[in-house]
Structures are given as C-alpha cells and as structure tokens.
Amino acid sequence: MTAPVIQSDLKCATCAGQCVYDPAVQALKCASCGNITSLETPDDGAAADEFPYDPLAPTSEVQVEFDSIAHSCETCGGTVTFVTQSLSTRCPYCDGPVVVDTQDSGFEPMALIPFRVPEQDAQGFAQAWVRKRIGAPNDLAGVVAKARVAGIYVPFWTFDSNELIQYWASYRVRRNKRTVTRQTSGALQMRFDDMLVPASHHVTPLIRDGILHDFFPERLRPYRAGYLSGFAAEQHHQTLSEGLERKGNEKALLIRNRIKRHVNKSGVHNIRYHTDTNGIHYRRILLPVWILHYSYNGTAKKVVVCGIEGRAYGERPFSAWKLAGYAAVLTTLAVGLGLAWGAAGLL
Amino acid sequence: MFLSLAIPALAALALIAFGTLAGIPAMRKLITVYEAKHELKHGSTGWLRSIGGWSIIAFWLMTTWFLATIIGDWGVTGDLDGAIARSWLRLRVLLEIAIAIMGED
Numbered sequence: 408m409t410a411p412v413i414q415s416d417l418k419c420a421t422c423a424g425q426c427v428y429d430p431a432v433q434a435l436k437c438a439s440c441g442n443i444t445s446l447e448t449p450d451d452g453a454a455a456d457e458f459p460y461d462p463l464a465p466t467s468e469v470q471v472e473f474d475s476i477a478h479s480c481e482t483c484g485g486t487v488t489f490v491t492q493s494l495s496t497r498c499p500y501c502d503g504p505v506v507v508d509t510q511d512s513g514f515e516p517m518a519l520i521p522f523r524v525p526e527q528d529a530q531g532f533a534q535a536w537v538r539k540r541i542g543a544p545n546d547l548a549g550v551v552a553k554a555r556v557a558g559i560y561v562p563f564w565t566f567d568s569n570e571l572i573q574y575w576a577s578y579r580v581r582r583n584k585r586t587v588t589r590q591t592s593g594a595l596q597m598r599f600d601d602m603l604v605p606a607s608h609h610v611t612p613l614i615r616d617g618i619l620h621d622f623f624p625e626r627l628r629p630y631r632a633g634y635l636s637g638f639a640a641e642q643h644h645q646t647l648s649e650g651l652e653r654k655g656n657e658k659a660l661l662i663r664n665r666i667k668r669h670v671n672k673s674g675v676h677n678i679r680y681h682t683d684t685n686g687i688h689y690r691r692i693l694l695p696v697w698i699l700h701y702s703y704n705g706t707a708k709k710v711v712v713c714g715i716e717g718r719a720y721g722e723r724p725f726s727a728w729k730l731a732g733y734a735a736v737l738t739t740l741a742v743g744l745g746l747a748w749g750a751a752g753l754l
Numbered sequence: 755m756f757l758s759l760a761i762p763a764l765a766a767l768a769l770i771a772f773g774t775l776a777g778i779p780a781m782r783k784l785i786t787v788y789e790a791k792h793e794l795k796h797g798s799t800g801w802l803r804s805i806g807g808w809s810i811i812a813f814w815l816m817t818t819w820f821l822a823t824i825i826g827d828w829g830v831t832g833d834l835d836g837a838i839a840r841s842w843l844r845l846r847v848l849l850e851i852a853i854a855i856m857g858e859d
C-alpha cells in the first residue's frame with residue numbers, strides 16, 4: 408500500500424510554510440524561510456534492491472490509489488500527479504491544458520532518483536543542445552529561448568536477465584569473382600544489467616538513449632512524497648508483463664546486433680535465434696527529467712534534459728535550405744572528382 | 755569544339771542540380787548519424803536505429819560520382835556511346851562496393 412502523502416510532512420518545521428524539493432541542495436526547502444530539511448534516512452540503501460520475477464509463478468500485482476492530485480491532459484491524454492497543488496495548468500509532457508481529474512491509480516514505484524539538476528541549469532542545457540544543432544533553421548535558438556522547462560518524474564523499469572542464445576544466420580563471401588551465401592550457427596550468452604525501459608509512451612527509447620548514458624543504482628532513494636514535492640510525476644500504469652513485453656522488443660535488436668558481431672563476417676543476414684531467459688530481476692522506478700516544449704512551423708517538439716546529469720536530447724527541425732547547401736557542396740565535389748576521373752580515362 | 759564541350763558541361767550542371775536535390779535526405783541522414791554517434795549511448799537500441807540506413811549517403815555519392823565519370827569521358831572524347839560502354843567495368847566495381855556496404859549497414 409502506498410505511503411500516504413501527509414501534507415504536514417511537507418510543512419516547514421520552523422515557519423509552517425510549504426516545502427518543495429530543491430535539486431540544488433537535494434533536500435526539502437521551505438518556500439517561505441528557506442529552511443532546509445533532509446530527506447535522507449539510514450536505510451535508503453535498500454532502495455536499490457531488485458525484485459525477482461519467476462515466469463512460472465503467478466504474479467500478484469496490486470494497484471493502489473495515489474494519495475495525490477491527479478491532472479489529466481486534454482491534448483495527449485497523459486495523467487500526471489502532484490503531491491501538492493500544481494502551480495502549472497499545463498501538461499509537463501506536451502504543454503497542453505490539464506484538468507484536475509479523479510484520483511489516479513496504478514502501481515507503486517519501488518524507488519526513484521531525485522532531481523539533481525536545478526531548473527535554471529536544465530534550461531541552459533536544453534538551450535545549448537539546440538544551439539549546437541547542425542543544419543537547424545537560424546531562428547530556432549530564438550524560438551526555443553522563449554520556452555520553459557517543466558520537471559517531471561517519468562516511470563521506468565530496470566530489468567536484469569541472463570540470456571542463453573542459440574542462433575542461425577547467413578553471410579556472404581566472395582568466391583571466384585562470385586558472391587555466395589553461407590550458413591552459420593552458434594551459441595552465446597548475454598547478460599542485461601539494469602536495462603532501462605521506459606514505462607511511459609511520452610519518453611521514447613531514442614530520448615532515453617540520448618539522456619541516460621549511465622545508471623547508478625546507488626542513487627536510488629525510497630519513494631517518498633517529499634522528493635515529488637514541487638514536481639509532476641507520471642505514475643506506473645503498466646503491468647509487469649507489459650513491461651517485459653517492451654523489454655523484449657528492445658532486447659531483440661540488441662541480441663541481433665550481438666549475433667552479428669559474434670558471427671564476425673561481412674553481410675550477415677537472415678538471423679534467427681532462440682533464447683532461454685533466466686535470472687529476471689526488476690524495479691519499478693521514477694527518473695527525473697526536465698522537458699522543454701517548443702513549436703516550430705506549427706509542429707510541437709520537445710527537448711528532454713536528464714534531471715540527474717543534465718544531458719539533453721530531443722526533437723529538432725531541419726532547414727531545407729541548409730541541407731540543400733551542404734548537399735550542393737558534396738555533390739559538386741563528387742561531380743568534380745568524377746569529371747576528372749572520366750576525363751583521365753581511368754578504370 | 756565549343757559546342758561539343760557545352761553539352762557535357764550542361765549535363766554536369768544538371769547532374770549537380772539533381773544530385774543536390776537527391777542529396778537532401780542523404781544530408782539529413784548524415785547529420786542524424788553524426789549526432790547519434792556523438793550524443794546517443796553507444797550500443798543502445800536508439801543508437802543502432804539512428805545509425806542504421808547510413809548506406810543511403812554512400813549510394814548517393816557513388817551514383818553522382820559514377821554519372822560524372824561518364825560526362826568527363828564524354829567531354830574529352832566527344833563520344834557518349836563509347837563513354838557509356840567504357841563505364842560498365844566501373845559500374846561492376848561500384849556494384850560490388852555497394853553490396854559490401856549494404857552488408858555492413
């Protein structure tokens with residue numbers, strides 16, 4: 408059962424003002440007097456514990472009602488929760504208008520990593536990322552400069568598993584000026600350790616791979632209302648089997664790539680494999696992200712900044728004129744080289 | 755002499771124009787691959803998906819270069835049919851390279 412949000416826990420012990428989590432000091436900070444209250448406890452290390460999954464045993468996942476204020480977005484349909492009254496009436500995911508909903512229910516997160524990057528820094532990281540885009544429209548930085556970041560805890564899974572893979576594949580070789588296809592097979596083992604899988608359709612695997620390069624379980628903290636104070640959170644709504652299905656889609660691509668490297672030949676194709684999976688462990692966690700929304704030529708786009716390390720990645724438009732300019736330069740070089748080659752009568 | 759060079763020169767300019775148009779998606783892919791290599795976690799699914807399909811860049815450049823070699827040959831010899839005939843061996847080598855590239859992509 409989820410720990411109830413006791414609003415008095417979020418009240419300042421000195422002046423009874425409202426406390427919000429401040430990433431700069433990584434503790435609760437009173438909005439009135441600035442008093443700092445630590446959220447650390449001696450047993451915080453247990454937050455990194457993983458939970459075993461036995462595919463043969465029936466799972467008994469119990470949904471809980473979150474004791475927080477749920478907001479539904481009228482644009483993207485997402486539901487985010489706030490432990491205190493939301494200051495914003497916009498959705499952190501898509502910047503659409505939100506309405507206060509009935510209570511949100513889902514699966515309680517086991518742990519979270521609190522925000523470490525303050526809003527101002529996140530704003531700077533997002534702007535810097537946009538400014539570095541090659542082939543972007545000239546006015547893009549100006550458009551993005553007007554946008555604001557919104558902080559949200561996004562649901563993720565971590566999965567561990569051992570894979571015993573048996574595979575069959577084809578590859579091409581040159582024999583007597585002809586290309587022939589050969590068959591091969593083999594076996595290999597793979598271990599996935601703390602594989603992060605988004606449990607929200609708002610954060611795509613591409614954005615995850617752009618902002619989350621490293622995952623340190625020791626940074627996990629128990630799921631407490633104090634960490635969520637001042638931020639939105641999307642709760643876990645996926646069942647474990649849905650999470651494993653998503654992991655399976657990600658895993659398949661990684662296994663195929665690993666098989667290609669294991670075969671170590673040119674032109675590997677037609678890969679088939681069978682894998683025996685064991686040692687599955689998982690966590691339901693929340694990870695902090697800052698999301699910056701902007702609209703370019705009527706298309707909504709977002710830049711996401713990792714709330715842990717500040718790495719930014721997102722969606723960007725291209726300037727057709729700039730792309731044409733770069734293409735013209737390379738085409739001219741290729742044509743120049745080709746003309747010289749043909750004029751010289753080479754092969 | 756001037757007229758015999760003018761037509762290949764016009765053909766080269768047309769090739770630059772068409773090559774530029776055809777190169778826009780390839781340039782977009784080139785930038786995507788560059789950004790993926792520098793910003794996405796190496797070996798991740800996002801990284802694999804982003805760098806996949808880079809062969810479009812090689813095919814675009816090889817095709818442009820190949821057509822330019824025919825025009826270059828044509829400009830010097832004034833014999834378009836002969837230039838095309840002489841390009842067959844070059845085309846075979848390019849196709850071999852293309853197959854190898856497809857295997858690596």
